[in-house]
Amino acid sequence: MAPILEVKNLFKNYGATEVLKDINVSIEEGDFLVLVGPSGCGKSTLLNCIAGLEPISGGELFIGGQNMTNVSPKDRDIAMVFQSYALYPTMTVAKNITFGMKVRGIDQATQDAKLKQVAAQLQIEPLLHRKPGQLSGGQRQRVAMGRALVRDPKLFLFDEPLSNLDAKLRVEMRTEIKALHQNLGASMVYVTHDQIEAMTLATKIVVMKGGIIQQIGSPAEIYNRPANLFVADFMGSPAMNLIPAKTRRDNGGTVIEIARKEGDPIVLTDPKNADLPEDVILGVRPEDIADPASRTRDDAQVAECVIDIVEPAGADTYVVMQLGGKHVTARLHAETTAKAGVAQPLAFDLGKVSYFAPETGQRLN
Known part of the structure; x- marks a missing residue:
């Protein structure tokens, strides 16, 4: 079976500046891949290339065995959860979650069933009639995740979804995302600068620096056998x-x-x-x-x-x-x-x- 995501020899340039250099990574269906590294390392750019929000300068990208290198984001069968939530402020929680299905012409009965299922998974049933301005940061993030979950895509993409939350809520939401992954068996790519998030969530970690992959491995491999001094110093709290x-x-x-x-x-x-x-x-x-x-x-x-x-x-x-x-x-x-x-x-x-x-x-x- 083909990997659910395969990135081959990917380069990304902004003018003369090379921000991603010969990126090669793949994950199997059901994997939770975390891209981690310091600010400016290229992890969010790589996620945007996977999503189709950024055109790549070289290489190829496959999702579910199909070449998506030049395919529009809407045709890649992905769902993305952003750091900023990106909710419609004038719509209720229910309408925010079902809006994408409505645009795609999915019948009302299916919309209602999906909404009920996802609201129960995320424990947001009491919030469905509220608007985003009436929600806390953690509740807004649950709604953003619900909007992605109803898509049932091949690939979920998370762009630092917890960075706007306070420390206690980050831990709670991290646990919820881990439980969601285990319950759904979904394939996920997750960007963070927080190495504790990377260690606790991932089945596979990609450590990046300066647009170059430093090491790919399981959390245990990354922690116990760092490939170089950068990985050894970056992964672990306190550091090695x-x-x-x-x-x-x-x-x-x-x-x-x-x-x-x-x-x-x-x-x-x-x-x-x-x-x-x-x-x-x-x-x-x-x-x-x-x-x-x-x-x-x-x-x-x-x-x-x-x-x-x-x-x-x-x-x-x-x-x-x-x-x-x-x-x-x-x-x-x-x-x-x-x-x-x-x-x-x-x-x-x-x-x-x-x-x-x-x-x-x-x-x-």
Whole structure:
């Protein structure tokens, strides 16, 4: 079966400026693809190219196995949910949701049935007779989603739909979108700059920077095996620690030396990784630097680190120290005894570390 969406060698130029460079990505039916990256990386432009709102400068685009490269947006069998909601202010919620069906000449009975189904899914039945000006931001976003859902398209496109909502409502709506995807089995492409949204919603993530795809993978692949320093730093909250280090081989494996602010360097031994260059960037997630009493893996190694800052955060406590000339964050239990200015033994889980080349930023292991 053909992918539900396939983008081949896509380029997009604005005059002499190249904003998308050789984009290749595909998803299967039922996938939830999230395009994520910083502002200006090209993710919304790519979404607009998929929708047909922006003509592409090169390459091809297929939806449901059909070439849609030069097809009008209305003929692509897509539905789009915008950041701005794009609701008609003079129409009721019910009319906003059914307007597209009315324009396409769908009979009233079908319109009513679709409206009832979608209103129940989104829990907006009491709002159907209100107008957008009488709704909260979260309610407006539900209506915008309802308008897309009644289309029953091949592909749903979401352009940062939650960015106008407050933090609590964003979490609630994120959960609703996830549940909708699971219940409908629909194919979705979703744009966000929020890496937590990307990790929680996606079945497949595309990380972009400067109009170039940096990595494509599942949330677990992106998080655990970032392809380069940019992905390692961008994906994760707090971000992966990226620590300059020296390596050398001995009989027990690869010895890793990390400079401390004062005194001798930390010395760790990774028994599994060979053929690393002398200079590396060691990537380690905050949760993989732990209190020794809580370590569960045999390859966690303990080193003394002077704590600079202690940040209680409810269920966890974050501590910050200087290693390799960088601020390094560890995620400890709330009950930790760590104190600022005091040396603390910490266990580094070498089974989960990443190594990157300082010159290129590319992953080495």
